[in-house]
Amino acid sequence: MPADVFGERYRFLPKEQLLTFEEITRLSRILVSLGALKIRLTGGEPLVRPGIERLAAQIARLPGVEDLAMTTNGYLLASKAQALKDAGLRRLTVSLDSLDDEVFKRLNGQRVGVQRILDGITAAEAAGFAPIKINTVVQRGVNDHTVVELARFCRERGHIVRFIEYMDVGTLNGWKLEQVVPAEELVSLIDAELPLEPVGGNYPGEVAMRYRYRDGGGEIGVIASVTKPFCGGCTRLRLSPDGSLYTCLFAAIGTDLRQPLRSGASDDEIRQVIAGLWQRRDDRYSEIRTSQTAAHTRKVEMYQIGG
Ligand SMILES: C[S@@+](CC[C@H](N)C(=O)[O-])C[C@H]1O[C@@H](n2cnc3c(N)ncnc32)[C@H](O)[C@@H]1O
16 A cells, blocks of 8 residues: 555545444355355454454354464554454464565555564464464565575574565556566575475465475475466455455456345345355466556455455
């Protein structure tokens, strides 16, 4: 959400347009009845939603939810970690693109230093989250020179770092193919200093390719969403805060569920809308991506549907 677009004058969605926790929990229950096993609270930034731990507790209690996770930028984590753990959140991913303060500040508009995020991670460890995952988006010429330092830090602290290829999400990041550091190159970079070997996937549809340190000192993941797209194995649905369901990170439009939710539709009617959407989906944007599609395709912004 670049500050020049979303500055002080930007009018955010009025509260009544956001789904309530009860509405999100109801949709979660319906999605679980259709086969969803894993739910992730992402964003935007999930921790700016007041009382998010209440939503986590409601979802954690739903029968059939096998995994409840959150991705956060870590800015508010120090004060929220324990409440999230107590609420039943199982796993935590913190985004951290560099340990170098200057690089990190350049990426977040000079607002936040690394230490604040590290304090959040420490609080999450103290609350009992383990292992914590760290998401690092790598951009050539921006933070690629800090990748090995970050890998070393995560290895020492027992975190699982996942290096993500920079993607053309939304329409505002001015993505260029030259900015992408291919996952293969990232693995070679780290392997040269901290020898690695590949590990088989955890589960079908897992997006990260995993590597472990040859000396047994933990593992890393790389997400090759640009150089090795995995559209065919994608099983994700994304729900925006205002109640639209998206079958792809790169979709232009979503399917509105807020209207049926608020006009008295039964669970079965909503289930049919979702099932129909799922059966029709044929998204494969990452397989057809070119510089042309990146520049000219209308896409939902990432702050609306998370990563
Ligand atoms: C959009 S954020 C939302 C959650 C939260 N605000 C955060 O910062 O973690 C989810 C994940 O998407 C990743 N991400 C953001 N922009 C990206 C891009 N252009 N390419 C690849 N991943 C990206 C972030 O690094 C983050 O780990």
